[in-house]
Amino acid sequence: MDIVVSEITKRFGSNLVLDRFSATFPKSELTFLMGPSGCGKTTLLNILMGFISPDEGTISGVPELKSAVFQEDRLCESFNAVSNVRLACDRKVDKNTIISHLERIGLKGSLSKPVSELSGGMKRRVAIVRAMLAESDILFLDEPFKGLDDETKKTTIQYVKDNMGKRTVIMVTHDMDEVKALGGRLITMSGKPASL
Amino acid sequence: MIFITPGRQKIEKAISIFLALAIWQVGAMLLDNSLLLVTPAAVAKRLVSLLAEPDFLSSVGFSLVRIISGFLLALVAGSVLSVIAGRFRPAETLLWPYMTAIKTVPVASFIILCLIWLSSKNLSTFISFLMVLPIIYTNMLQGIKSTDRQLLEMAQLFRAGWLKKMKYIYIPHIKPYLLSACSVSIGLSWKSGIAAEVIGIPDGSIGEKLYEAKVYLSSGDLFAWTIVIVVLCIAFDKLFLLLLKKLFVRLEKS
Secondary structure, eight states: OOEEEEEEEEEETTEEEEEEEEEEEOTTOEEEEEOOTTSSHHHHHHHHHTSSOOSEEEEEOOOSSEEEEOSSOOOOTTSBHHHHHHHHSOTTSOHHHHHHHHHHTTOTTOSSSBGGGSOHHHHHHHHHHHHHHSOOSEEEEESTTTTOOHHHHHHHHHHHHHHOTTOEEEEEOSOHHHHHHHOOEEEEOOSSSBOO | OOOOOHHHHHHHHHHHHHHHHHHHHHHHHHHTOTTTOOOHHHHHHHHHHHHHSTTHHHHHHHHHHHHHHHHHHHHHHHHHHHHHHHHOHHHHHHHHHHHHHHHHSOHHHHHHHHHHHSOGGGHHHHHHHHHHHHHHHHHHHHHHHTSOHHHHHHHHHTTOOHHHHIIIIIHHHHHHHHHHHHHHHHHHHHHHHHHHHHHHOOTTSHHHHHHHHHHTTOHHHHHHHHHHHHHHHHHHHHHHHHHHHHHHHHHHHO
């Protein structure tokens, strides 16, 4: 089932962030959201994830099982990478699977350290593995590759590509190279207030 | 910036203790009245003889068990109540008058009131419990309320159960609040517990020994027992906080 966003409006106080925004996100496809900072991309994701409600408009078709790479890493700092991923996974995902995924994107040797001791780029990759391994029908990716150097970004994009499966993916990005590398539909959100 | 090594800090502390003892010794010698101020040397002598007395260990055991029980009960009750209050706002409002009353009513009023309700034997447990409860509750509640909203959203999105939320989000966040509350309240539990024993005078307690020291105007006994209380309090404080920290480390590594 496609996700249909219809005429949604969102204000924060007097600040109009989304103004009658409408879009369709096809099932099992990757859709990119691009647009200038402050145009409401993250607000839209937060609405779709269920953290905030729109003031007006309707949304339908959002799957129950969700996963995300947030704009911030949102990791439990005192726990190691494996534990952080385990938090989001059910029992079907065993420790060896988690380790092999983390190692695949270059985190070998940093698995036992608390994530507070990892670099920004490493933390980002832990957040990506967490989102990929969590059981879900939809993936929200909010600038998932920010802070990664070119080489690591390439490996990580490939990792994401290999692990998206048949999930619906909505990804916020500012980088056309990421769009080209992953491929998918592109929705460009205009400047404030955002509407398509 | 001047960097002071832990070794140097220890030496400085040792010197300050030695100086304080020297000032005490000189003051007592100048006063020359053991009723008013006994010398540290005399206190040390009395302390040694106290350790050899047959009822020393039983008195220590009596007070130790009761005061620590009061502290531990308050730790459990304060933690449970703070979790309930953090989860349900009406519970916080309902608990507010009790916690405010316990925090503001003088401990002596509680002791006298409780003497009417309870036997003097268990008074120190109840008073320690009462004094520690609001500290644990307030600190823990503050910790729960200030838990990172973004992490809670993340846990909600990934459908993490309450056990995972406790382990990964709440407990690590509450840790500094709990350690600080325990550090403050262990000392308070001993102070209030011993005060309760001095007023209630249960047989075979440290409080009874202090009361006898007052009755017989024995400064040596008073100081010697006070040192015993301070040592017990510090030892329990260090041991308990060490175990608590180890527990947190184990949890984070599990």
